[in-house]
Amino acid sequence: KAGVTQTPRYLIKTRGQQVTLSCSPISGHRSVSWYQQTPGQGLQFLFEYFSETQRNKGNFPGRFSGRQFSNSRSEMNVSTLELGDSALYLCASSQWTDANTGELFFGEGSRLTVL
Amino acid sequence: KNQVEQSPQSLIILEGKNCTLQCNYTVSPFSNLRWYKQDTGRGPVSLTIMTFSENTKSNGRYTATLDADTKQSSLHITASQLSDSASYICVVRGAGNMLTFGGGTRLMVKP
Numbered sequence: 001k002a003g004v005t006q007t008p009r010y011l012i013k014t015r016g017q018q019v020t021l022s023c024s025p026i027s028g029h030r031s032v033s034w035y036q037q038t039p040g041q042g043l044q045f046l047f048e049y050f051s052e053t054q055r056n057k058g059n060f061p062g063r064f065s066g067r068q069f070s071n072s073r074s075e076m077n078v079s080t081l082e083l084g085d086s087a088l089y090l091c092a093s094s095q096w097t098d099a100n101t102g103e104l105f106f107g108e109g110s111r112l113t114v115l
Numbered sequence: 116k117n118q119v120e121q122s123p124q125s126l127i128i129l130e131g132k133n134c135t136l137q138c139n140y141t142v143s144p145f146s147n148l149r150w151y152k153q154d155t156g157r158g159p160v161s162l163t164i165m166t167f168s169e170n171t172k173s174n175g176r177y178t179a180t181l182d183a184d185t186k187q188s189s190l191h192i193t194a195s196q197l198s199d200s201a202s203y204i205c206v207v208r209g210a211g212n213m214l215t216f217g218g219g220t221r222l223m224v225k226p
Contacts, residue, residue, distance in 0.1 A: 004158070042218040043159075043204060056213060090158055102208060103149065106158025 002027065004107035006091050012113045018079040021110045025072050025093030031055075032074040033104065034066060037088040046089075049074055078112075086114045117142040119207050121217035129225055132195055136220045138188040138205030146208040150179055150190045153202045153219070162190070162203075195224045 005024040013019050025032050033048040033056075045058035049068035066076040072093075078085055088111050092104035119140045128134050140148070147166045151159035163174045165181040165188060172179050176199075178191045192199055205217035 043216045045214060045216070056211070092158070102147070102212060103161050103164065104151075104159070104206075104214075106160070108156075108158050 004091060004093050004105055006107035006110050008110060010111050012115060013081050014115050015081055015083060017081050019112060020075055020077045021089055023074045023091030023107060026105055029093035029095045030072055031094040032068055033092050034076050035090040037090055081114045083114050086112060117209055117215045119205055119215045119217035121205050121220050123220060125221040127223045127225060128195055130195060130197055134192050134195060136190045136203050138217055140186050140207045142207040142209040142215050144210050148181060148188050149206045151204040151206060153204060159204055197224050200224045
């Protein structure tokens with residue numbers, strides 16, 4: 001069974017640009033969540049989607065947005081990039097069953113550098 | 116406010132030694148608590164899950180404990196190996212399936 005796939009793995013942008021990151025969840029998983037990870041802040045929750053609907057949202061500015069498609073694939077977008085947006089962006093998928101109880105399966109992440 | 120505090124922030128031990136990582140939480144109501152291991156440059160991977168009724172659970176050399184009364188969990192690593200060098204993240208699930216993440220403990224195992 002293929003794991004969570006995130007693309008691109010690495011990217012460099014300049015301030016003011018925008019970026020779109022993609023995430024393909026494990027087959028059958030309908031929940032996709034996104035996280036920002038920086039050395040100083042640890043994992044910070046961005047948002048969670050379930051069946052194309054945003055179910056939860058973290059405390060990030062409106063420059064951060066996301067969406068989920070009917071095939072459960074998800075994208076997140078960051079507009080007007082700032083230096084502080086440099087981070088590892090992790091996507092996780094989940095399948096809600098009694099046995100799983102919401103275990104997150106993470107991708108390898110997309111490392112964004114903003115210059 | 117829901118919070119998860121992990122200690123220590125970082126830890127260096129010699130190969131073969133044991134260590135214990137701590138996780139204190141204020142999340143209420145409590146659903147479950149997971150420990151994740153994150154190797155450098157990789158995504159986190161679940162090690163174990165603790166529910167309200169469980170006190171201890173083992174996964175190989177990893178043993179997690181939970182005291183729901185004091186809202187504390189620990190992750191004990193026995194006979195550490197170089198491959199245990201990683202960040203260990205405590206994640207608590209509360210109401211509305213909201214997750215609260217700890218800041219992690221960075222463990223380095225030296226030969």
